[in-house]
Amino acid sequence: MRHGPADASPRIGPARLARCVAACWLLCTAGAAKIDEGPELVSDQVVQEAALEAKFHDFKDRYGVYDLRTLDVFFELFDIWIMLYRLNKIDQALVEVLPAVRWRQDEYAIRGLQALAFTRWKQNRHREALARFHEMEGWVGKSAPLCENIGHTYNALGMPKEAEHYFNQSLFYMNAPDSNMSSDQQGGSLLGLAGVREKQQLWAEARQAAQEAYDIYKARDVQRGWDSSLTAKAAMAVSKMDLKLGNLEQALAKAEEALQLFELTSGSQSPLMSTAYRRMGEIYMKKGLYVEARQAFHKAYKLEAVKDAFDLTEIVILHQSLMDAHLGRGPLQRSAFRVYFRTAAQVLKRVKELKQDGNAGAYYKLAGELFVLGEDCKAGAPLLSMAVSLLQVETAVDTKLMVKASRDLISYCKGSTKHLEEQYLRGEL
The missing domain is CATH 1.25.40 (Serine Threonine Protein Phosphatase 5, Tetratricopeptide repeat)
Incomplete structure (x- = not known):
């Protein structure tokens, strides 16, 4: 029935x-x-x-x-x-x-x-x-897990004061006399508080909270006899704070540990892997290891290109990081940029499905520049033209410089302004 x-x-x-x-x-x-x-x-x-x-x-x-x-x-x-x-x-x-x-x-x-x-x-x-979380709060009242979820959401929205309030409430309910939760379940709220301290630019305090969460999860792993993705997430938080504090070797070690755990527990195509690769790229950049940085950023870029929750902002950040690992880092090798053409093509398919506005135009500009750097003006010039058409009508931000740079590269592709390549590589466009 x-x-x-x-x-x-x-x-x-x-x-x-x-x-x-x-x-x-x-x-x-x-x-x-x-x-x-x-x-x-x-x-x-x-x-x-x-x-x-x-x-x-x-x-x-x-x-x-x-x-x-x-x-x-x-x-x-x-x-x-x-x-x-x-x-x-x-x-x-x-x-x-x-x-x-x-x-x-x-x-x-x-x-x-x-x-x-x-x-x-x-x-x-x-x-x-x-x-939705607050709707649940209205239905069932407060609990340690629900308060933790709300805290993480406020943190993601850039509201650290509200996030801290809910993380503290989560710890209060967890430690209440009638609670049936053990102390090793405090890791999530401690990671949340690490995020709050990070937004307050209290790097040392953030690292301490992240380390406490890592120690909790690591001890549970040892006790059970197997590793977990929670340990990997805590390792990523410790790595982030070590990077902020300039502890590059420690930051790299924790990022590598997280990468291995994510691959084991979530798979090689998990978005969590993208976060770890990006972190490693940032660390390599600080260490001056630009070849390794490019490889890490490209792996992150490829994963971001295909994940379900497509995030154009994250794509743009990764693209710019990848270009930064090339430009001004020694002799320019045009062939190196062609390695990224397939990834950019995957992203372009998804960007064309989005609202065609200034955000899409910004990526068309970046992709067009990439193809031009790889000596493929046939693919790059049309993208730059699309960028101009979208950026020149954008009113939310000033796009004049982006429009000018795109038009200049279109002219370069037409062969009328050969000197523009050197200007672009010097960061003058």
Whole structure:
């Protein structure tokens, strides 16, 4: 029998609210719970994903999406998808699942809301995630995991005061006499406080908090006998602060450790790998190892080009970092830029699917410059023309210099201004 809205439950009462709190608690800590069950191995997760996807589609056909058996499979599958960053798959499934859980007004509605919030967070749609987390707070009240999630979201939005408030609340509820959470579950809030201290430019304090979180996760890994992605994330936080403090060798060691753990637990194509490669590129730049920096930045660039939650801002930063590792770093080798053509082409396909505004125009300019540097004016000049058409009508920021640089390179491609190449390489355009 298929269940649907006609079978709607009454509004949530005290007993059902208690179950919702329990369901939220379990879902908020789902990642940690799974880590406790066994090693995080991406190979195992992919096998589980295939089996659960087949089961989910089978149950939808047999029982309908409103049936609790189908919903139970979805939420089990969601845990795998979120770890593997299958954000597009989650989005497609939530179109069907959210209407199926919202009318219930019970723990399944809370779990659906939580899934939506987590997905929006991973997609860098942090304001939407924050609204959903606060909606949950209104439904089920405060808890240590929920306060931690809200704190991380405020941190991502650049609101350290609000973030610190929620991280402290998370630690308060975690350490309450009636709490059933152990002290080794404080790592997430400590990492959050490290992020707060970073935004306050208190590098030493931020590093101390990150190190405390790392020590907690590392001790758990040793106790269980396997490594975890949480340890990798803490290692990345320590690495970031060591880089800020100028401790380059320590920063590189932690970034390399994180990279190995991310590959083991999340896979070689995980966006987490991109973050680690970028960090390594930044460290290599500080060390003057420009060849190694280029390789690291390019690996990060390739991963950003194909990830579900496409972030043009991150792409632009990586592109500029990659160019900086070339220009002014010794004799210019034109052939070196051709290595990046395929990656730029992948990004261009996705940029053309976005709103065609000044942001898109900025990337067309960068990509056009890349092709010109690699001696491919046939590909570069049209991109520069597209950049001009979008940038010259942009009103949010002053784009005159970008438009001029693009037009000058178009002229260079036409062969009328040979001296422009040297000007560009000197950073005068």
